[in-house]
Amino acid sequence: MLSGKELDERAMLEELGRLIRERDPDVIEGHNLFRFDLEYIEARARRHRVPLAWGRDGGPLRGHASRMQVAERTIAYRRYEVHGRHLLDTWVLVQHYDVSARDLESYSLKDVALHFGLADPGRTYIDGDRISACWDADSERVLAYAFDDVRETRAVADLLARPYFVEAQVFPYPYQTVVLRGNATKIDGLLLREYLRRRRAIPLPSPARPFAGGYTAIFCQGVARNVLHADVTSLYPSIMLTFSVFPAKDELGVFPLLLRDLREYRLAAKALARRAEEPEARSYAAALQQTFKVLINSFYGYLGFPMGHWNDYEAAERVTATGRELIGKVVTWLRTRGAVVVEIDTDGLYLVPPPEVRTEEEAERFMAEAAAILPEGIRLEQEGVYPAMFSYKMKNYALLDPDGRLVIKGSGLRSRGLERFQRAWMEEMFRLLLSGEAEAIPGLVQRYLDDFARHRLDVRMFMKTETLQDSLETYREKVRARRRNPAAPYELALGSERPYQPGDQVSYYVTGEGVKVKVHEAARLATQWDPARPDENVAYYQAKLLNLWEKFRPLVEHGRLLPLEEGEAEEDGGPGEGVVE
DNA sequence: GCTAGCTGATGCCCG
DNA sequence: AACGGGCATCAGCTAGCG
Secondary structure (H helix, E strand, O other), X not given: OOOHHHHHXXXXXXXXXXXXXXXXXXXXXXXXXXXXXXXHHHHHHHHHOXXXXXXXXXXXXXEEEEEEEEOOEEEEEEEEEEOOEEEEEHHHHHHHHHHHHOOOOOOOHHHHHHHOOOOOOOOOOOOHHHHHHHHHHOHHHHHHHHHHHHHHHHHXXXXXXXXXXXXXXXXXXXXXXXXXXXXHHHHHHHHHHHXXXXXXXXXXXXXXXXXXXXXXXXXXXXXXXXXXXXXXXXXXXXXXXXXXXXXXXXXXOHHHHHHHHHHHHHHHHHHHHHHOOOHHHHHHHHHHHHHHHHHHHHHHHHHOOOOOOOOOHHHHXXXXXXXXXXXXXXXXXXXXXXXXXXXXXXOEEEEEOOOOOOOHHXXXXXXXXXXXXXXXXXXXXXXXXXXXXXXXXXXXXEEEOOOOOEEEEOHHHXXXXXXXXXXXXXXXXXXXXXXXXXXXXXXXHHHHHHHHHOOOOOHHHHOEEEEOOXXXXXXXXXXXXXXXXXXXXXXXXXXXXXXXXXXXXXXXXXXXXOOOOOHHHHEEEHHHOOOOOOOOOHHHHHHHHHHHHHHHHHHHHHOOXXXXXXXXXXXXXXOOOOOOO
């Protein structure tokens, strides 16, 4: 026997099919379409024996287990296909966006909409676990909520999907697939298409091997004033085109043709972005330009891509070696001219110009002289001037720009692996330090210590959010075999009632007494924190703050730029270095 | 018996 | 399933201490 509610559900599933056939969409968009909505609909449809004949040929919705890689994240999802239509998950778009922006705290539709300023202040909100109960009590409210979700999903897609729509016209992959594939795979598709068209044999991928990357070094720590930032525009693509570093297996010479075409396409988009009058057209062209920039840079990555049929590790190594040599020359020239190079990373560097370079014009002339030592086709450009910089470690620094904005870079300073209070404290600390108010920093430390002592901070300030990489089974197996240590997010996921899969996030905080607690034993889910009975481990969090302060204190108290000795200057992969084993 | 310091795994970030 | 390079955290281990 079916209850009234279940009859409703069957009717809705049938209505959904009717709607899809009637409206006949090319694209079906949804937030968490693959990882939730379709799985849910599929399960309910199976239960009610309602066929999901959504295809243009009347064919069914089909799903199979799949994984995708987005930077360091491995995401398990159920991949769905339906004949003649494209299924687009805005959650996946958000993942791609966040790889370069890294400014999202959560990937939920509501948080994403708020982040991008797409949320209507008057929209309906219902807690996820209360939707079912709310449906029974007030179905109108749930419908309003769902419709607000639809509006926000549409807005997110509008913001993030268009570059992929363009990609679908460039690559031999459908719109839906272009969103789910990595860039190297798409480049391989271009080469494959051309070789097949010309009826040429496809080479086998060469076996993967390690090779050295970019030149990264820190030469000074602490506070620097009047800092210039210069970088080589599109270093690796420029090296490939200038020195003809292309895959040896590419007998037809398709790779350089593609690279040149895409570069021109990007420059055209960039010009369009500048020229466009409508803000809409401008932001679209800018997004386009950004997509093609990433794509062009992926041509170097393709050389070292294990699955690429035309991959070439020798060529990849030549690209990075040339890059190290070129940027190394710039460093040498700058030093001979009396500049202090603060840090360098692959294609760019931060420096304090020599004392005789005072005005902006002098700085530009100075950098133009530096640029002149590089060969034709390699362009060194001045990217910015910063009144103050705090250099901490390789790839870790804070900048104060001329408009007083603070820019923080590096995993040690802005990682979401750090609790929010640590990031917030660092931001306030760097601002004081760089604007010449270092004496106020001890007071800042004390304020945060007091905040903890008096439980003035919300759980959001001290919880940690981590993404599960392994499945819970894999994790359990690894821990059992002592191939990894127990970790809090997995232990909490194991103890939780709701199911977890790789790619899901877990937010937790630490309870207990004293500094020496084992995190994976004292951790609780952030949702379990009760502001009326705050049980966070005050000593633990206070110690974290003090440790953080201790790391910066010597540099703050020293106050000036501190050159690192040659031995300390962590040089790695410097010019002339060989393969990293 | 205890702890500082090391090691390896993991997660996140830079270009 | 783009690349290499780097930092922080955590847990477990161990050398060296009292």
